[in-house]
Amino acid sequence: xxxxxxxxxxxxxxxxxxxxxxxxxxxxxxxxxxxxxxxxxxxxxxxxxxxxxxxxxxxxxxxxxxxxxxxxxxxxxxxxxxxxxxxxxxxxxxxxxxxxxxxxxxxxxxxxxxxxxxxxx
Amino acid sequence: xxxxxxxxxxxxxxxxxxxxxxxxxxxxxxxxxxxxxxxxxxxxxxxxxxxxxxxxxxxxxxxxxxxxxxxxxxxxxxxxxxxxxxxxxxxxxxxxxxxxxxxxxxxxxxxxxxxxxxxxxxxxxxxxxxxxxxxxxxxxxxxxxxxxxxxxxxxxxxxxxxxxxxxxxxxxxxxxxxxxxxxxxxxxxxxxxxxxxxxxxxxxxxxxxxxxxxxxxxxxxxxxxxxxxxxxxxxxxxxxxxxxxxxxxxxxxxxxxxxxxxxxxxxxxxxxxxxxxxxxxxxxxxxxxxxxxxxxxxxxxxxxxxxxxxxxxxxxxxxxxxxxxxxxxxxxxxxxxxxxxxxxxxxxxxxxxxxxxxxxxxxxxxxxxxxxxxxxxxxxxxxxxxxxxxxxxxxxxxxxxxxxxxxxxxxxxxxxxxxxxxxxxxxxxxxxxxxxxxxxxxxxxxxxxxxxxxxxxxxxxxxxxxxxxxxxxxxxxxxxxxxxxxxxxxxxxxxxxxxxxxxxxxxxxxxxxxxxxxxxxxxxxxxxxxxxxxxxxxxxxxxxxxxxxxxxxxxxxxxxxxxxxxxxxxxxxxxxxxxxxxxxxxxxxxxxxxxxxxxxxxxxxxxxxxxxxxxxxxxxxxxxxxxxxxxxxxxxxxxxxxxxxxxxxxxxxxxxxxxxxxxxxxxxxxxxxxxxxxxxxxxxxxxxxxxxxxxxxxxxxxxxxxxxxxxxxxxxxxxxxxxxxxxxxxxxxxxxxxxxxxxxxxxxxxxxxxxxxxxxxxxxxxxxxxxxxxxxx
Numbered sequence: 001x002x003x004x005x006x007x008x009x010x011x012x013x014x015x016x017x018x019x020x021x022x023x024x025x026x027x028x029x030x031x032x033x034x035x036x037x038x039x040x041x042x043x044x045x046x047x048x049x050x051x052x053x054x055x056x057x058x059x060x061x062x063x064x065x066x067x068x069x070x071x072x073x074x075x076x077x078x079x080x081x082x083x084x085x086x087x088x089x090x091x092x093x094x095x096x097x098x099x100x101x102x103x104x105x106x107x108x109x110x111x112x113x114x115x116x117x118x119x120x121x
Numbered sequence: 122x123x124x125x126x127x128x129x130x131x132x133x134x135x136x137x138x139x140x141x142x143x144x145x146x147x148x149x150x151x152x153x154x155x156x157x158x159x160x161x162x163x164x165x166x167x168x169x170x171x172x173x174x175x176x177x178x179x180x181x182x183x184x185x186x187x188x189x190x191x192x193x194x195x196x197x198x199x200x201x202x203x204x205x206x207x208x209x210x211x212x213x214x215x216x217x218x219x220x221x222x223x224x225x226x227x228x229x230x231x232x233x234x235x236x237x238x239x240x241x242x243x244x245x246x247x248x249x250x251x252x253x254x255x256x257x258x259x260x261x262x263x264x265x266x267x268x269x270x271x272x273x274x275x276x277x278x279x280x281x282x283x284x285x286x287x288x289x290x291x292x293x294x295x296x297x298x299x300x301x302x303x304x305x306x307x308x309x310x311x312x313x314x315x316x317x318x319x320x321x322x323x324x325x326x327x328x329x330x331x332x333x334x335x336x337x338x339x340x341x342x343x344x345x346x347x348x349x350x351x352x353x354x355x356x357x358x359x360x361x362x363x364x365x366x367x368x369x370x371x372x373x374x375x376x377x378x379x380x381x382x383x384x385x386x387x388x389x390x391x392x393x394x395x396x397x398x399x400x401x402x403x404x405x406x407x408x409x410x411x412x413x414x415x416x417x418x419x420x421x422x423x424x425x426x427x428x429x430x431x432x433x434x435x436x437x438x439x440x441x442x443x444x445x446x447x448x449x450x451x452x453x454x455x456x457x458x459x460x461x462x463x464x465x466x467x468x469x470x471x472x473x474x475x476x477x478x479x480x481x482x483x484x485x486x487x488x489x490x491x492x493x494x495x496x497x498x499x500x501x502x503x504x505x506x507x508x509x510x511x512x513x514x515x516x517x518x519x520x521x522x523x524x525x526x527x528x529x530x531x532x533x534x535x536x537x538x539x540x541x542x543x544x545x546x547x548x549x550x551x552x553x554x555x556x557x558x559x560x561x562x563x564x565x566x567x568x569x570x571x572x573x574x575x576x577x578x579x580x581x582x583x584x585x586x587x588x589x590x591x592x593x594x595x596x597x598x599x600x601x602x603x604x605x606x607x608x609x610x611x612x613x614x615x616x617x618x619x620x621x622x623x624x625x626x627x628x629x630x631x632x633x634x635x636x637x638x639x640x641x642x643x644x645x646x647x648x649x650x651x652x653x654x655x656x657x658x659x660x661x662x663x664x665x666x667x668x669x670x671x672x673x674x675x676x677x678x679x680x681x682x683x684x685x686x687x688x689x690x691x692x693x694x695x696x697x698x699x700x701x702x703x704x705x706x707x708x709x710x711x712x713x714x715x716x717x718x719x720x721x722x723x724x725x726x727x728x729x730x731x732x733x734x735x736x737x738x739x740x741x742x743x744x745x746x747x748x749x750x751x752x753x754x755x756x757x758x759x760x761x762x763x764x765x766x767x768x769x770x771x772x773x774x775x776x777x778x779x780x781x782x783x784x785x786x787x788x789x790x791x792x793x794x795x796x797x798x799x800x801x802x803x804x805x806x807x808x809x810x811x812x813x814x815x816x817x818x819x820x821x822x823x824x825x826x827x828x829x830x831x832x833x834x835x836x837x838x839x840x841x842x843x844x845x846x847x848x849x850x851x852x853x854x855x856x857x858x859x860x861x862x863x864x865x866x867x868x869x870x871x872x873x874x875x876x877x878x879x880x881x882x883x884x885x886x887x888x889x890x891x892x893x894x895x896x897x898x
Contacts, residue, residue: 010418010422012419012422012426013418013421013422013425016422016425016426016429017425019429020425020428020429023429023432023433083417083418083421104417104418104421105417105420105421105424105425105457106421106425108425108428
């Protein structure tokens with residue numbers, strides 16, 4: 001069973017997405033902010049990270065940057081999820097080092113496609 | 122008789138007092154008329170008084186009069202009156218003038234009296250004491266009369282009574298003088314009465330004469346008073362009117378001044394209101410963008426949970442739940458689509474819509490669009506026909522996709538059981554290649570009024586449409602904005618009941634950036650390397666596009682800044698040839714930018730053209746602006762003004778002589794992009810041929826060519842005087858030997874090695890030789 005770490009501060013979105021992913025056969029870990037996400041990633045070494053961008057304590061850009069800079073986590077693929085529709089988010093996210101990018105609201109089929117693509121890379 | 126004589130004197134005086142005012146206020150011929158008339162009336166009055174007084178003096182014997190002397194006495198009376206009136210009628214009278222006039226008048230009266238006495242054919246001896254007394258009385262009376270008449274000549278109210286009073290006094294004075302004079306005389310019959318000189322008047326004739334004179338005087342007096350009154354009424358009416366007009370004039374002036382102030386105040390208010398409106402609109406767009414984001418988060422949960430539950434329900438076999446959960450999910454998706462529309466239009470309005478260019482096959486795009494809209498089209502029982510021209514396009518694929526989906530779903534929404542068609546054709550517009558996308562339906566169509574407001578945000582053709590057909594009414598406004606953003610146009614032809622035809626034309630390549638901030642750096646970089654001609658500082662992204670459309674085609678390179686700060690920064694980095702400056706901008710307005718430019722020693726020399734809604738030319742010029750254009754600016758005018766400050770490259774033809782087609786093409790395209798006019802020649806012979814037709818401003822020359830190589834070409838070129846001044850730059854792959862250098866020396870301006878050919882230095886080189894040339898000549 002593959003493990004996905006979902007870093008998302010909104011409780012409902014976290015609950016919903018984690019449940020839907022569980023139903024698709026993933027083990028899902030959740031974190032509420034960037035700092036917690038980094039800690040969990042270091043402890044559990046998930047197969048993939050879904051990262052929201054606007055997060056408390058440490059935002060998604062910074063968390064992505066740090067994860068990609070650490071030896072033991074830099075190989076974990078990160079898909080950035082954002083509800084930000086404003087300009088520049090996507091570029092900024094890629095600059096931080098993410099592997100893929102998806103916008104919220106999540107279209108589950110589309111996201112699953114991206115997850116599989118990232119996992120099989 | 123005595124009383125009668127007194128009345129006559131008084132009447133004459135009264136008339137004269139009236140007339141004096143009239144004399145004073147009239148001028149020219151009418152003044153002389155009144156003067157003469159007054160003198161006559163007064164003279165006759167005094168004279169009549171005298172002779173009536175003489176008649177009152179009952180002689181014990183009949184007395185005859187000498188006619189000639191009688192007439193002389195009348196003349197003396199009139200003359201005296203004339204002098205007196207002349208003095209009194211003047212605007213200002215000094216005391217001395219008054220005294221002199223008084224003396225003259227008195228001597229006139231006295232002369233009249235004693236001449237009158239002399240006319241009597243009777244011997245008279247005079248008592249000197251009474252004579253002197255009569256003269257003194259005459260003097261006092263005359264001066265008093267003059268002073269009074271001068272005093273009363275201003276026709277104030279109640280003056281009539283005062284005039285009458287003073288006329289009575291004056292009359293009494295004259296009569297007093299007369300009777301004093303009479304008292305001085307002692308009559309006795311002597312030689313004189315016997316002698317008969319001239320025409321003699323007996324007392325009976327004298328009676329007639331005097332009665333006539335008196336009647337004349339009375340009539341004259343009354344007539345004079347009447348006319349004078351008439352005139353003075355008219356005069357006062359005229360005066361009143363004049364006063365009124367003056368007053369009105371004053372009022373008008375005051376109003377005018379107030380109006381100017383009002384206009385100034387109002388203009389300031391309007392400017393402020395406009396600034397505020399612009400800010401408010403930006404805040405609104407920002408708010409909508411944020412709000413849409415906030416709305417999407419809970420919506421995300423609604424759609425997600427309903428999807429999840431619907432899957433679970435399906436697994437559990439609860440078909441009823443599956444259907445209802447599907448409705449929640451669809452409603453959520455619909456709401457999301459609406460929110461996305463609002464977000465899009467706000468982004469466009471806030472100038473934050475990005476354009477991501479990529480090159481793709483049209484057929485793939487159209488196929489994708491048709492698949493997406495197919496369910497919608499079939500829902501209303503419509504059929505879609507499509508015809509498509511193959512080709513590639515470089516544009517923002519998401520936006521063109523959205524435009525086409527919007528137009529097609531719109532067409533489908535307003536058509537029942539009809540035919541829709543999508544036609545894609547290559548089409549050249551304004552010398553630009555592009556594609557036109559025609560979407561035609563056989564639906565309800567629109568009236569011209571509806572068409573008029575079709576592309577405005579939040580305006581459906583009819584607000585009842587929203588209720589019936591749904592949608593935000595933003596679809597077409599978004600399509601319109603996107604189309605402009607991609608450098609294209611959109612328009613509609615429609616007939617009520619017969620359907621609509623939407624035509625969207627997009628260029629096959631979007632040039633440059635599309636006004637978003639992300640690309641400004643890149644653009645600025647490019648601009649730096651190609652030498653920017655015009656920098657536009659304007660906070661409104663639409664104006665950037667407009668300017669681009671207006672000016673880019675003219676061969677100028679442009680740079681844009683969306684705020685004053687950014688503008689100053691770009692001006693320092695790019696050193697444009699001219700700056701177009703908007704005035705009404707948030708945070709740092711155009712005036713501040715202008716004064717910052719003009720106080721910076723490095724930027725001061727760059728001409729600034731103000732392009733604004735305001736037309737405060739004076740302020741602009743005083744701050745150092747070179748030119749003032751009031752929005753909306755016409756293309757022609759703008760180009761004309763810019764042309765003054767940036768000489769266009771297009772006037773310069775460059776001849777590229779190069780046998781390698783690829784290199785020639787590369788150079789040509791590079792130069793054309795800079796706005797130069799380029800002629801190509803594949804060797805020296807072809808070049809000479811071409812120069813017979815068009816003399817270039819500059820020649821780019823390859824050395825190794827068939828038929829006639831570069832060296833031979835230079836030799837030929839020098840043979841013609843007219844051509845010898847044309848600068849030549851050698852562009853060659855050949856390594857130049859010392860011998861070559863000797864051959865070229867003095868004939869070519871520079872040598873560029875093909876391997877080291879970078880655009881920047883090539884263009885710089887060309888600019889160096891072309892730009893100063895007109896000054897040298």
